Amino acid sequence: MPNLVEWFSSLQWDRVLPELVGKSLGFLAGFAASWFLLFRQRLNAIARMQSGDSDDFIFQMHRLWELPHQANECVLLFRNVAPKTTLNDLYDNIAVRDFLKEVAENTSLDNPVLKTEGTLGFEVLNDAMGHIAGLLAITPFKRETWLFVMTCEDRQVVRKKCIRCFLIRPDDLNRFLDWDWCVKHVQVEKPWHWFRIVALHRIACVWKGEQEMAQAESDMARDGDMPLVDRQVRHDRIRMISVGLNDGERPIGDPHRIDWESHVDKLQQLGLTLAKPSAMPERDPEPAEAIAE
Known part of the structure; x- marks a missing residue:
């Protein structure tokens, strides 16, 4: 005990x-x-979730299901076909993530296809x-040719803004090229x-343009040309892929005919003049079950 007291007394308390x-x-x-x-990071994450911004990567299949006993009437079905992943999980390169975030911000409902130009965009796709x-x-399903496209839809019209990769059959996408047909015959x-x-209509327009450009390039190409890396500077953003998907999907509940007239102003605000009230079909009355809900 005396030693401890002596040690404490010897300390330089003015420094300690x-x-x-x-x-x-x-x-x-x-x-x-x-x-x-x-x-703060937690608050920011909650704010992003509430605002609808997300780094999710979603893969969705789209198909037109023909309504029985109604000629040329279809229902648009789209389903997730893979577990949801994130931008960080899919791309480990920080520069690639920043590139994708930038091109996603530059999309709109008028042009929802990600502008993946250049060699970097080619590799990302x-x-x-x-x-x-x-x-x-x-998957046990029969393989077919589908079209693959990376999109990010306008935050003004979707609840959750994230990168969605669409899969759709070429024949179905070709039908979306005719906007009048979409308005009159596609239900949801x-x-x-x-x-x-x-x-999908805007994607179909992009696909048509890419097909025409590819045909022009094919007419000018020579058989002896090598597939050089420089060719990746301009590449098709809508690509063909062979996969097997479930062909037995059916609509959930009663299909709805869209009241396009109510969306004219919204489309015009977004810079789209696709439909006119005179060209729109009359709206079918909602089923009693839907009204009750």
Whole structure:
């Protein structure tokens, strides 16, 4: 005990106390800053979720289901065909993530296709195609030719803004090229799915342009040309892929005919003049079950 008292008395308290207090305050300040940053990060994550912004990557199949006993009448079906993943999980390169976020922000309902130009865009598109092709390689369904396109729809018309990779048969996408036919003959499972018909119509227009450009390039190409890397500077953003998907999907509930007249103003605000009230079909009355809901 005397030794302990003597040790305490020998300490230079004029130096010990300031150091002890300084280090304690530094520790408390670091702890408070770390807690604040984690708390702020959590608040930002909640705010992003509430605003609809997301880094999710979703793969969706689209098909037109012919309504029985109604000639030339179809219902648009779209279903998720793979587990949801994220931008960070799919691309480990930080620069690629930043590139995708930038091109996603530059999309709109008028042009929902991601502008994946250049060699970097070519590789980004190939990686996404390879991912879904690998996931669907073990399905028991018959393989068919589908079209693959990376999209990000306008935040003004969708609840959740994220990158969606569409899969659709070439024949079905070709039918979406005729906007008058879309307005008159395509129904949906839910009334708010109208924006997906607009997106598919715009994608069909892009596909037609790419086909015409590919044909022009094919006419000018020589058989002896090598597939050089420089060819990736301009590549098709809508690509063909061979996968097997369930062909037995059916509509959920009664289909809805879209009241396009109510969306004319919204489309015009977005810079789209696709439909006119005079060209729109009359709206069918809603089923009694839907009215009750």
